[in-house]
Amino acid sequence: MMTQYAALGVVAIPACALLVGNLFFHGRWASRMHLPMILSCLLVSLCSLFLAWEVHSGMPLLDAALRPWISLNGCMDSFGLRIDALSVSVLAMVAVVSTLIHVYASAYMQGDPGYGRFFLYFHFFFLSMVGLLVSNSYLQLYIFWEGVGLSSFLLIGFWRHKESARAAAWKAFLVNRIGDVGFLLAVLLMLRYFGTTRFEVVFRLAGELPPGIAALIAGLLFWGACAKSAQFPLHVWLPDAMEGPTPVSALMHAATMVTAGVFLLARSMPLFAHAPQVMSAMRAIGLLTALAAAIVAATQKDLKRILAYSTISQLGFMVLALGAGNVLAAVFHLITHGFFKALLFLCAGGVIFALHDSLHGATSASVDDAGGLSGRLPILTGAFLIGALSLAGLPPFSGFFSKDLVLESVFSSRPLAVLSLLTAAGSSFYIFRMWLLAFLGDRSLQRGPSSPVHAPGLRMKVPILSLAVLSAAGGMLGAPLAAMLGAPAPSLDLHVSAWALGSALLGFGAAWRACMSRPDFDWDWRKRAGAFERACGRDFGWQDFTDGFARAMKECADVIADAWENRRWDPFTESLADSCVGLGEQACALCRGRVNEYAAWMFLGTLLLIFAWVLRWVSCF
Amino acid sequence: MIELLLRLLCAGLFILGAAFLVRRRELLAMLIGLELMINAANLMIVRTALARGDAHGLAAALIVIAAAAAEAAVGVALILALYRDFAEPEAEEIRELQG
Amino acid sequence: MVTLAVAVCAVAALASAGLAFFSKNLYSSAFCLLAVLLQVALLFCLLGSTLLGLLQLLVYAGGIMVLIVAAVTAVGPESGNAKALGPSRAHAWALLALCAVPTAFFLIAARHCAPSLPPAAMLEKSMARLLFNEYALLTEAVGLLVLVASLSVLKEQHD
Numbered sequence: 001m002m003t004q005y006a007a008l009g010v011v012a013i014p015a016c017a018l019l020v021g022n023l024f025f026h027g028r029w030a031s032r033m034h035l036p037m038i039l040s041c042l043l044v045s046l047c048s049l050f051l052a053w054e055v056h057s058g059m060p061l062l063d064a065a066l067r068p069w070i071s072l073n074g075c076m077d078s079f080g081l082r083i084d085a086l087s088v089s090v091l092a093m094v095a096v097v098s099t100l101i102h103v104y105a106s107a108y109m110q111g112d113p114g115y116g117r118f119f120l121y122f123h124f125f126f127l128s129m130v131g132l133l134v135s136n137s138y139l140q141l142y143i144f145w146e147g148v149g150l151s152s153f154l155l156i157g158f159w160r161h162k163e164s165a166r167a168a169a170w171k172a173f174l175v176n177r178i179g180d181v182g183f184l185l186a187v188l189l190m191l192r193y194f195g196t197t198r199f200e201v202v203f204r205l206a207g208e209l210p211p212g213i214a215a216l217i218a219g220l221l222f223w224g225a226c227a228k229s230a231q232f233p234l235h236v237w238l239p240d241a242m243e244g245p246t247p248v249s250a251l252m253h254a255a256t257m258v259t260a261g262v263f264l265l266a267r268s269m270p271l272f273a274h275a276p277q278v279m280s281a282m283r284a285i286g287l288l289t290a291l292a293a294a295i296v297a298a299t300q301k302d303l304k305r306i307l308a309y310s311t312i313s314q315l316g317f318m319v320l321a322l323g324a325g326n327v328l329a330a331v332f333h334l335i336t337h338g339f340f341k342a343l344l345f346l347c348a349g350g351v352i353f354a355l356h357d358s359l360h361g362a363t364s365a366s367v368d369d370a371g372g373l374s375g376r377l378p379i380l381t382g383a384f385l386i387g388a389l390s391l392a393g394l395p396p397f398s399g400f401f402s403k404d405l406v407l408e409s410v411f412s413s414r415p416l417a418v419l420s421l422l423t424a425a426g427s428s429f430y431i432f433r434m435w436l437l438a439f440l441g442d443r444s445l446q447r448g449p450s451s452p453v454h455a456p457g458l459r460m461k462v463p464i465l466s467l468a469v470l471s472a473a474g475g476m477l478g479a480p481l482a483a484m485l486g487a488p489a490p491s492l493d494l495h496v497s498a499w500a501l502g503s504a505l506l507g508f509g510a511a512w513r514a515c516m517s518r519p520d521f522d523w524d525w526r527k528r529a530g531a532f533e534r535a536c537g538r539d540f541g542w543q544d545f546t547d548g549f550a551r552a553m554k555e556c557a558d559v560i561a562d563a564w565e566n567r568r569w570d571p572f573t574e575s576l577a578d579s580c581v582g583l584g585e586q587a588c589a590l591c592r593g594r595v596n597e598y599a600a601w602m603f604l605g606t607l608l609l610i611f612a613w614v615l616r617w618v619s620c621f
Numbered sequence: 622m623i624e625l626l627l628r629l630l631c632a633g634l635f636i637l638g639a640a641f642l643v644r645r646r647e648l649l650a651m652l653i654g655l656e657l658m659i660n661a662a663n664l665m666i667v668r669t670a671l672a673r674g675d676a677h678g679l680a681a682a683l684i685v686i687a688a689a690a691a692e693a694a695v696g697v698a699l700i701l702a703l704y705r706d707f708a709e710p711e712a713e714e715i716r717e718l719q720g
Numbered sequence: 721m722v723t724l725a726v727a728v729c730a731v732a733a734l735a736s737a738g739l740a741f742f743s744k745n746l747y748s749s750a751f752c753l754l755a756v757l758l759q760v761a762l763l764f765c766l767l768g769s770t771l772l773g774l775l776q777l778l779v780y781a782g783g784i785m786v787l788i789v790a791a792v793t794a795v796g797p798e799s800g801n802a803k804a805l806g807p808s809r810a811h812a813w814a815l816l817a818l819c820a821v822p823t824a825f826f827l828i829a830a831r832h833c834a835p836s837l838p839p840a841a842m843l844e845k846s847m848a849r850l851l852f853n854e855y856a857l858l859t860e861a862v863g864l865l866v867l868v869a870s871l872s873v874l875k876e877q878h879d
Contacts, residue, residue, distance in 0.1 A: 595651065596642070596643050596644070596645070596646065596651070597643075599639075599642050599643050599651075600643045603639050603643065622723050623722070623723055623726050626723075626726055626727055626730050627726070627730070627763075629730070630730040630733060630734060630763075633734045633737065634733065634734065634737055634756070637734075637737040637738060637740075637741050638737070640741060641740065641741050644741075645749075647746060649746055649750075649788065649791055649792060649795070650746055650749055652788065653740065653749055653750060653753045653788065656753055656757075656780075656784065657737060657740070657753065657756060660756065660757065660760050660780075663760075664760055664763060664764075667764055667767060667769060667772055668767055670843075671767050671768050671769060671840060671843070674843060675843075676843050676844075676846035676847040676849075676850050677850060679769060679772065679843060679844065679847040680847045680850045680851050680855055682772060683772065683775065683847070683851065684851075684855070684858060684859070684862055686772075686775060686776060686779050686780070687779070687862040687863070687865075687866055688862055688865065689779075689780075689784075690779045690780070690783055690784055690866055690869070691862070691865040691866045691868075691869040692869075693784040693787060693788070694783075694784070694787060694866070694869035694870050694872065694873045695869045695872060695873070697787045697788065697791045697873050697876075698869070698872040698873040698875070698876040700791060700795075701791060701794065701795070701873070701876040702876055704794070704795040
């Protein structure tokens with residue numbers, strides 16, 4: 001009984017918090033909008049940890065249909081909750097990380113004129129993600145999926161006075177729409193073939209589908225996940241999404257947005273098992289994305305953009321693991337990534353917050369603006385180092401264990417192993433490069449803080465330190481997670497671990513060599529290889545392609561709008577309206593307010609009635 | 622014979638009254654047209670009631686006469702009020718309440 | 721004889737109504753209406769209901785016509801009609817003839833149709849009984865209506 005209430009509360013509590021915030025926190029109270037939201041986050045965290053404990057101690061799967069919702073033509077779906085190992089493990093991570101980010105945001109956004117609005121959007125983001133995780137059918141998942149897309153749009157464009165923020169919000173929204181079309185088509189196909197989209201039914205009947213259809217559904221789902229989780233063809237929105245406030249980036253990268261795609265893939269694994277072609281596509285795209293994004297991340301200068309490409313790269317790892325069929329590795333990496341990526345983003349946010357006066361109103365900072373901050377911001381430096389160590393996959397930090405699992409799952413194939421080890425070395429390189437450039441060193445071309453540095457307050461320190469602890473110790477979650485998911489407990493394969501450790505150290509060494517031994521290397525190579533830098537900045541030309549595509553579509557639309565809308569359709573509709581007006585003016589002559597005319601019409605009507613009566617009378621004979 | 626004569630008379634009076642109402646613009650003239658029509662109808666009621674020996678019809682005719690009197694009085698009062706307020710009080714000038 | 725009297729009254733009534741219709745003058749229209757009302761009252765008597773005829777004469781010719789003529793004279797000069805002040809001489813003679821001839825016929829005919837009166841008298845009695853028993857409420861209401869209407873017209877003319 002308790003578990004059912006907890007499961008319901010996971011969705012109901014944030015919804016209530018949103019209602020309360022929306023109805024009662026106006027005017028002076030808008031600056032206290034964070035209170036109901038943080039409270040609701042705390043309660044949801046408690047509920048989800050309780051559920052996780054219950055599932056871990058052997059609670060059977062809870063799949064409850066709450067209320068029949070749509071019933072069409074034999075297709076039936078209901079709103080429902082599904083609590084199983086997969087949803088509850090991701091849910092616990094999402095809830096805990098979101099709680100910490102909410103606390104951080106309440107300090108980071110202090111004094112912003114849109115404080116109340118920000119927290120409403122922010123919590124709606126959280127609600128959508130939580131709802132997505134506990135959905136029990138694809139249709140319901142799709143609704144929350146769109147809710148996630150909508151709130152990301154609202155939050156990326158939160159500083160709507162900035163042209164770039166608006167453009168980024170539109171880009172994110174439209175690219176996600178392109179992916180959502182795939183998801184929607186998959187849902188419709190499921191309704192066509194199964195008559196419902198409930199996971200239970202779909203997974204049970206998936207084997208009976210014609211193989212082409214199974215591959216089509218799986219491919220469309222993967223297409224949708226590609227957009228949400230920023231995989232190669234549709235990743236272009238994520239780097240631009242840095243225009244939002246930093247807590248939004250943290251939430252989006254760690255807990256809510258990009259994990260949705262990976263979660264969808266992990267959730268659909270029983271379906272993907274019947275589509276081996278799609279699984280190999282997943283491996284290819286995951287690896288390609290991971291490697292390319294790691295290279296791009298190593299050349300970026302903006303703090304948040306480096307982290308954005310790093311997220312793309314790490315998501316590529318997860319998709320790679322899923323493509324290899326290893327759900328445990330993907331989910332474990334998803335969770336640890338949630339911890340350390342949130343930590344890294346919050347530290348980056350702390351740096352931006354500290355440099356607020358030196359940035360002159362800019363909402364992001366580059367590694368040139370920072371530099372040599374370690375003395376003034378020791379806590380941030382240490383916490384960022386923990387996040388970096390975890391991301392690079394050095395023991396005993398959490399990233400080591402999860403990345404190890406991912407590598408293990410692809411180690412049987414040599415090319416995959418080589419490429420993923422290269423990527424691991426690359427991630428180690430870019431994250432240490434970032435740490436070294438931003439926090440250490442004294443370089444000639446570094447600007448550094450020009451005004452006094454703001455030290456982070458308590459409400460920023462506590463989430464950062466908690467996340468540092470979680471990133472450091474998250475590796476211990478592997479065994480219980482494996483037990484919940486019913487996978488064999490992860491045991492370190494020393495062979496793989498050695499390779500992984502080696503590549504991480506290699507990356508660290510390269511970063512040290514590039515940034516510390518030759519202080520101005522990061523500026524020098526840009527002068528010498530400008531073409532390479534530009535290519536990296538544009539994702540090796542892919543951004544040019546998508547921009548060109550968007551521009552061509554827009555021009556096409558403009559031409560159609562001009563030729564058809566302006567020249568044909570508008571005149572046509574206007575002439576319709578004009579003729580209606582003319583007709584009305586003519587008809588006005590019937591009622592110009594002359595009583596005599598009205599009387600005449602009345603008599604005419606009476607005459608007609610009499611005529612009708614006479615006709616009836618005549619026809620009686 | 623009487624029947625036919627009366628029917629013709631009623632029809633003629635009614636049509637003349639209606640024509641009067643439609644043609645004339647002055648409000649008082651319209652009131653006169655109305656009176657003509659009421660009388661035409663009333664004549665028919667009385668004739669029928671007498672022919673059938675029906676007292677109810679006669680009562681109705683009496684009430685019609687009284688109601689017509691009241692209507693005419695109210696009409697005249699209204700017209701007087703309008704004449705006071707409008708310089709040119711023809712029916713088509715008074716259209717403040719037209720939609 | 722009665723038939724002839726009815727025919728004369730009918731023709732006179734129609735002629736008066738036509739005269740009213742074709743006269744542009746409000747004042748003469750009002751007098752034409754008076755003639756029509758008179759013929760109708762005569763017709764009521766000829767048909768057998770003297771009571772209704774007398775009432776018609778009283779209420780219409782005595783009450784309503786006075787009102788209308790008073791209103792016409794009150795507003796006449798301003799109504800923009802040059803001939804509004806009075807009927808032409810020919811018009812007046814025609815009207816007088818239209819009133820006098822049927823009245824004369826009626827007086828002659830009334831003597832002849834006297835025996836047919838009793839059943840109509842019975843009918844009038846039962847009408848009176850109906851009005852004050854079955855239709856009492858209606859009678860009261862109409863009476864009140866007439867009272868209020870006359871008050872309103874009094875008020876207007878006083879102003």
